[in-house]
Amino acid sequence: KNEVEQSPQNLTAQEGEFITINCSYSVGISALHWLQQHPGGGIVSLFMLSSGKKKHGRLIATINIQEKHSSLHITASHPRDSAVYICAVTSNYGGATNKLIFGTGTLLAVQP
Amino acid sequence: DGGITQSPKYLFRKEGQNVTLSCEQNLNHDAMYWYRQDPGQGLRLIYYSQIVNDFQKGDIAEGYSVSREKKESFPLTVTSAQKNPTAFYLCASSFVLGGYTFGSGTRLTVV
DSSP: OSSSSOOOOOOETTTTEEEEEEEEEOOSSEEEEEEEOOOOOOOEEEEEEESEEETTTEEEEEEETTTTTTEEEEESSOOOEEEEEEEEEOOOGGTTTTTTEEOOOEEEEOOO | OOOOOESSSSSEEEETEEEEEEEOOOOSEEEEEEEEEEESSEEEEEEEETTEEEEOTTTTTTEEEESSSSBBOEEEEEEOOOOOOOEEEEEEETTTTTEEEEEHHHHHOOO
16 A cells, blocks of 8 residues: 555546645654645645645645545636646655655646 | 856757756855656656765655856756656755745757
């Protein structure tokens, strides 16, 4: 079982829809990250959070430390939001300081 | 502008050859990382370095080597001992307490 699990693996939405991507983790963490990977492969960091909620434009990220769960929401989705969204946690698992453990990603396609 | 530069974007290697992937950052980050991405799998840590002249093995270090002679540079060599080197390789850097920046990646294909 992976330490970081995302759902769904694939998601297709119509433009304008509200989108939710979920992330659950099983290790102790110091922070959780939401990342965006476009078809070219480069990754952009969207959020780093250790508690509560953060908002940036149409993106909202929440985390529940007790339940070891985080969600990424996209409001008023647009075709340019189409990408792979990756959840990662910063953990001291295995003795490595500040080590990132990645989920397998959610492939989002927003259709016009 | 500050950032991470990975080169080349695409790389082809013949079986049995070593090849070196470049990663340079001008963010003054202390830590640098190399990850490998395969289809359907999460990114996996190959090597990381938290300080110049020091580096540690990650989860899948076999067949790879690195050096950290300068703070700005963390090159990764894929050696002929790596049995399945075809993959997407991603470099990242951070301050010790977080705040990651990722490169644009190098796609390596063995021909």
